[in-house]
Amino acid sequence: MPLCPMRQMLEEARKGGYGVGAYNVNNMEQIQAILAAAKETRSPVIIQASRGALEYTNLVYLKHLMAAAEEDNPLLPIVLHLDHGPNLALCKEAIAIGFTSVMIDGSIDYDKKTPEGKHPARSFEDNIRVTREVVRYAHARGVSVEGELGTLGGIEDDTHADEVLLTDPDEVEEFCKKTGVDALALAIGTSHGAYKFKHEPVLAMDLVSECRKRAPDTNFVMHGSSSVPKELVDEVNKYGGKLPGAMGVPIASIQEAVKRGIQKINVDTDGRLVVTAAIRKVFAEKPGEFDPRKYLGPARDALAKLIASKMRSFGTAGHAGDYKPKTLADMKAFYASRK
Ligand SMILES: [Zn+2]
Numbered sequence: 001m002p003l004c005p006m007r008q009m010l011e012e013a014r015k016g017g018y019g020v021g022a023y024n025v026n027n028m029e030q031i032q033a034i035l036a037a038a039k040e041t042r043s044p045v046i047i048q049a050s051r052g053a054l055e056y057t058n059l060v061y062l063k064h065l066m067a068a069a070e071e072d073n074p075l076l077p078i079v080l081h082l083d084h085g086p087n088l089a090l091c092k093e094a095i096a097i098g099f100t101s102v103m104i105d106g107s108i109d110y111d112k113k114t115p116e117g118k119h120p121a122r123s124f125e126d127n128i129r130v131t132r133e134v135v136r137y138a139h140a141r142g143v144s145v146e147g148e149l150g151t152l153g154g155i156e157d158d159t160h161a162d163e164v165l166l167t168d169p170d171e172v173e174e175f176c177k178k179t180g181v182d183a184l185a186l187a188i189g190t191s192h193g194a195y196k197f198k199h200e201p202v203l204a205m206d207l208v209s210e211c212r213k214r215a216p217d218t219n220f221v222m223h224g225s226s227s228v229p230k231e232l233v234d235e236v237n238k239y240g241g242k243l244p245g246a247m248g249v250p251i252a253s254i255q256e257a258v259k260r261g262i263q264k265i266n267v268d269t270d271g272r273l274v275v276t277a278a279i280r281k282v283f284a285e286k287p288g289e290f291d292p293r294k295y296l297g298p299a300r301d302a303l304a305k306l307i308a309s310k311m312r313s314f315g316t317a318g319h320a321g322d323y324k325p326k327t328l329a330d331m332k333a334f335y336a337s338r339k
Helices: 008-017 028-041 053-058 059-072 086-098 124-139 169-179 206-212 229-238 251-260 269-283 292-314 328-339
Strands: 019-026 045-050 078-085 099-105 144-148 155-156 159-161 185-188 221-222 264-269
Touching: 008 019, 008 053, 008 078, 008 144, 008 185, 008 221, 008 264, 019 028, 019 292, 028 045, 028 059, 028 269, 028 292, 045 053, 045 059, 053 059, 053 078, 078 086, 078 144, 086 099, 086 124, 099 124, 099 159, 124 292, 124 328, 144 169, 144 251, 169 185, 169 206, 185 206, 185 264, 206 221, 206 251, 229 269, 229 292, 251 264, 251 292, 264 269, 264 292, 269 292
Parallel strands: 019 045, 019 264, 045 078, 078 099, 099 144, 144 185, 185 221, 221 264
Antiparallel strands: 155 159
16 A cells, blocks of 8 residues: 555545644654554654754655555555654655655745754745745646644753744634645644643634634644643652653643644654653663663553554544555645636
């Protein structure tokens, strides 16, 4: 089965009333864990790699790891997505090695030579211009595009924003019409990273419903949707970690957001925590262990377990066989017919 276009996967999720998790990867064990969870729960799945992940893995390795994942799981719909693409050049590179979806984060200008973490916001008009350029390039090749409006708080690679500004529904409507994006990241009060909130966050649920009405043809994405369970933070700290207490987005809030119109749920932090906890546990309990398989193996198992539980709670489980992935050629024809 070829890799699946993201537009199709999210439209199927919208029809079915469930959400699809997008899980970040940087190495073989993470890819294997995510696919093992998808196989166990019979879930469609989005694997995503950020700019940092592409630098860390080197594009060629990632390309072949994904080819292996695809070959090993012929019955699962799998999307390969670029997370927070900074510009058209990197989107082009990702498309060239077979990504079926790219995000262009036109809300921030990454290209200026500003210090790390201080990238300036782009104007709304500039965001539309940059996003449109990527949409034109990607759709001509059948590849899906995710855009971003508003500013998400927190830290994801070097995506920093101190202030959380909520998405404006008027802008959503105009942005979707003018760019033709397949998916749009909404700022509804979530935040990137482990240190999200001191109190349980209140997400702007009515805003999701409003955006759903205003842009009925676009799929919506929630970034920074890790739950940062206390047990997981405690586990890391129990085995020598030093993470401050933190709160993420409760599963019930994610489920409510899905009901109101979110299709894609980005999860990175929880995976980092579970992998760290598992490795620390081995190091603490078996200080004589020095075979990497003996700590990367348990980390992989723990990650698979975590992701399988997300797939069940997002409602993704059981939907892998609902449809056959379209080819990029099919999608190219679809986009051409829409013009
Ligand atoms: Zn993000």
